[in-house]
Amino acid sequence: MNTALSALGRRTAPPPISWLMKTALARPKLISLAAGFTDNSTLPVEISRKLLNEILRSPKTGQPALQYGTTAGAEDLRQLTAKHLQKLDGGHDRAHSPERVLITGGSQQLLYMTLEALCDEGDIILVEDPTYFVFLSILQSRGIQARGVKLERDGIDLIHVEKVLTRLKNSGELRRVKALYLVTYFQNPTGATTSLAKKSAALKLLKKFERAAGHPLYLLEDAAYRELRFDHGEDVPTSLTLPGAAERVIYTGTYSKPYAPGARVGFGILPEEIFSVVQYIKGNHDFGTANLLQQLLARALSSGLYDQHVAKVQKNYARKARVMKLALAEHFPKSVEIWESGGGLYFWARLPKGISAGVKSNVFQSALKADVLYVPGELCYADDPSRAKPDNELRISFGSANEENIRKGIARLGKVLKKFV
DSSP states (O other), X not given: OOTTSOHHHHHOOOOHHHHHHHHXXXXXXXXXXXXXXXXXXXXXXXXXXXXXXHHHSSHHHHXXXXXXXXXXXXXXXXXXXXXXXXXXXXXXXXXXXXXXXXEESSHHHHHHHHHHHHOOTTOEEEEEESOOHHHHHHHHHTTOEEEEEEEETTEEOHHHHHHHHHHHHHTTOGGGEEEEEEEOSSOTTTOOOOOHHXXXXXXHHHHHTHHHHTSOOEEEEEOTTTTOBOSOSOOOOOGGGSTTHHHHEEEEEESTXXXXXXXXXXXXXXXXXXXXXXXXXXXXHHSSSOHHHHHHHHHHHHHSHHHHHHHHHHHHHHHHHHHHHHHHHHHSOTTSEEXXXXXXXXXXXXXXXXXXXXXXXXXXXXXXXXXXXXXXXXXXXXXXXXXXXXXXXXXXXXXXXXXXXXXHHHHHXXXXXXXXX
């Protein structure tokens, strides 16, 4: 170990996503049902060419787009983002203020900067069990502890949230708790969507424990997959629409998933008391998100081309999800529990208890030998000393694979599972 490294540098481990991507690249015949990549065929090449040509057609629009912008983000994109969220939330305008919109280099940057602003080493964030494993890597890198709360089909188990907060209060650790992190739409990894009732109850629970904590407890809502919705049920408003949200909800979203990951633009809406701090941190990161990409997204939104593109993306994923659902029904053992989603990129599978699907398991190694890759579910659980990590689950993605490879990959994986289940 290089002794010149900081504590953070010495502590930071390679994120699981890097290892999974390396494995896929090293084996050309491998079918990856692991990567949460978007579908290449949906990327808006023609739309982006048209809009970039408009921006760069004259110095009047081209020069400002190629210059530095402001740290908080381009004013037109902040306005359009607030308006877009308000529309998605059914016209609610309680907390969709453009003054509190921060444009970022993807939602991942907003998550990282928020933790920089809120947490010291040893602080605690409550997370879903299971949760987005890249977020867990950020926590690990920064020396932040995670405590898991049970996840149900419609979001977190509220009784368990209260039990965890009570336990931390009784142990004297509640003062180290800073936030509850929820992936609220078509969750990565399970596909679950948190109901508005549960968001409201979670916000009230956090408020209830604030006095004992001695500081605000925030609800950090990650809505990265919100616009990848393809079912026809009623949409769920964000926690921004709830009473008290302006003071306690940190909302993060992205244009990367619905539009294009290469146009890496995300956004957050933050309470006033921490907006400035996160903005200052962003200034230290990069002075502001790439201005040309912001202008591209602003034009896509204002022209209506963004909405047209998202509608096509949703239809594409609806079709691929149906293909995977049929393949799972045909090839997986009936004793495997499947969580189906109405959006996003994933199915979640739970094997019978006692059968491991972890990285070192016979199931995972056999799958690799059969040239199919999935995400072992154990990677999505926090290092929480209060419980053992389940190792009998797996995340399967239909995002980047084409329909033929989805069918082949599920058939291969089903054949492997039937040897063990």
